[in-house]
Amino acid sequence: MRATVIYGAGDVRVENVPDAALREPTDALVRVVRSCVCGSDLWPYASRPATAHGDRIGHEFLGVVEETGSAVDGLKAGDLVVAPFVWADNTCDFCREGLQTSCRHGGNWGRDGVDAGQGEAVRVPQAQGTLVKLPVAEDSALLPSLLTLSDVYPTGHHCALTAGVNPRTTVTVIGDGAVGLCAVLAAKRLGAERIILMGRHKDRTDLGREFGATDVVAERGAEGVEKVRELTGGDGTHTVLECVGLQAAIETAFEVVRDGGTVSRVGAPQYQAVAAGFGVFRRNITLTGGVAPARAYIEELLPDILEGRTQPGRVFDRTVTLDEVPAGYQAMADRAALKVIIRP
Numbered sequence: 001m002r003a004t005v006i007y008g009a010g011d012v013r014v015e016n017v018p019d020a021a022l023r024e025p026t027d028a029l030v031r032v033v034r035s036c037v038c039g040s041d042l043w044p045y046a047s048r049p050a051t052a053h054g055d056r057i058g059h060e061f062l063g064v065v066e067e068t069g070s071a072v073d074g075l076k077a078g079d080l081v082v083a084p085f086v087w088a089d090n091t092c093d094f095c096r097e098g099l100q101t102s103c104r105h106g107g108n109w110g111r112d113g114v115d116a117g118q119g120e121a122v123r124v125p126q127a128q129g130t131l132v133k134l135p136v137a138e139d140s141a142l143l144p145s146l147l148t149l150s151d152v153y154p155t156g157h158h159c160a161l162t163a164g165v166n167p168r169t170t171v172t173v174i175g176d177g178a179v180g181l182c183a184v185l186a187a188k189r190l191g192a193e194r195i196i197l198m199g200r201h202k203d204r205t206d207l208g209r210e211f212g213a214t215d216v217v218a219e220r221g222a223e224g225v226e227k228v229r230e231l232t233g234g235d236g237t238h239t240v241l242e243c244v245g246l247q248a249a250i251e252t253a254f255e256v257v258r259d260g261g262t263v264s265r266v267g268a269p270q271y272q273a274v275a276a277g278f279g280v281f282r283r284n285i286t287l288t289g290g291v292a293p294a295r296a297y298i299e300e301l302l303p304d305i306l307e308g309r310t311q312p313g314r315v316f317d318r319t320v321t322l323d324e325v326p327a328g329y330q331a332m333a334d335r336a337a338l339k340v341i342i343r344p
């Protein structure tokens with residue numbers, strides 16, 4: 001079969017790899033119908049050291065079950081399913097607490113002999129716990145929005161939820177990438193009436209306004225902080241959703257949060273330390289967030305998509321075939337595309 005392999009910075013190839021096949025009784029074999037490129041795939045695309053042997057890549061996909069192992073219940077050949085961005089048994093103590101990203105029997109796509117999502121097919125470990133059935137046909141117009149359930153929409157939701165967004169909290173979202181825009185959508189869904197979106201790409205912040213942002217701040221750094229303070233009577237917002245992962249973004253987050261407020265971060269951190277000394281202490285700021293247990297939220301977020309109330313799939317603005325995946329990476333790295341969807 002064909003699948004995407006990353007060899008180093010700027011070096012993504014689509015190659016022949018061994019066919020995905022069942023190994024364990026808890027596995028399922030899924031033919032990929034849609035996958036996509038994640039903003040976090042751009043970090044290795046920018047900086048991975050070159051090696052002779054590449055790594056499989058891609059952690060967001062939906063597809064059709066072709067075969068199931070003998071220990072898999074509740075799934076059968078022909079089912080359309082979505083996979084969250086880590087696999088998990090969904091039964092251990094961490095999973096029962098809604099923290100499938102810490103599953104005792106789970107793991108990551110593309111590591112330790114597990115297939116990744118940007119390919120023709122995937123062997124899904126712990127299939128019964130990992131996969132969620134989608135009650136639509138393989139040619140449904142809802143597929144892009146349903147695909148966001150694998151990562152960006154639940155990640156935006158995790159950010160808003162851990163920040164404590166509710167109808168009484170004001171919100172600043174930092175970042176106009178797919179996760180930031182999904183965080184706007186999630187904050188709106190949780191009842192926020194005031195959502196300030198910090199981002200400098202007008203086409204993206206325009207979509208953010210359609211998703212529920214009430215104000216857009218295009219300035220960055222000290223100027224951006226000043227603008228948010230102006231909009232909030234000098235105080236900042238109760239919650240700040242940091243959806244970038246760069247040092248400058250987390251520093252901005254602490255400067256635009258209101259005293260007593262909460263900063264939640266879901267951007268994969270590209271920094272080692274966060275300044276949380278006396279200044280943050282004196283202001284009673286809470287720092288929360290982390291990697292999103294997408295699996296925990298899929299059933300909750302699914303109905304709004306099925307019933308057409310929300311369309312997170314609008315973050316996809318370019319479609320590529322599997323062979324065009326390298327160009328898709330480059331388009332996202334160049335900021336020429338917001339998020340690329342792949343039709344194998």
Ligand SMILES: [Zn+2]
Nearest residue numbers: 090092095103
């Ligand atoms: Zn588990």
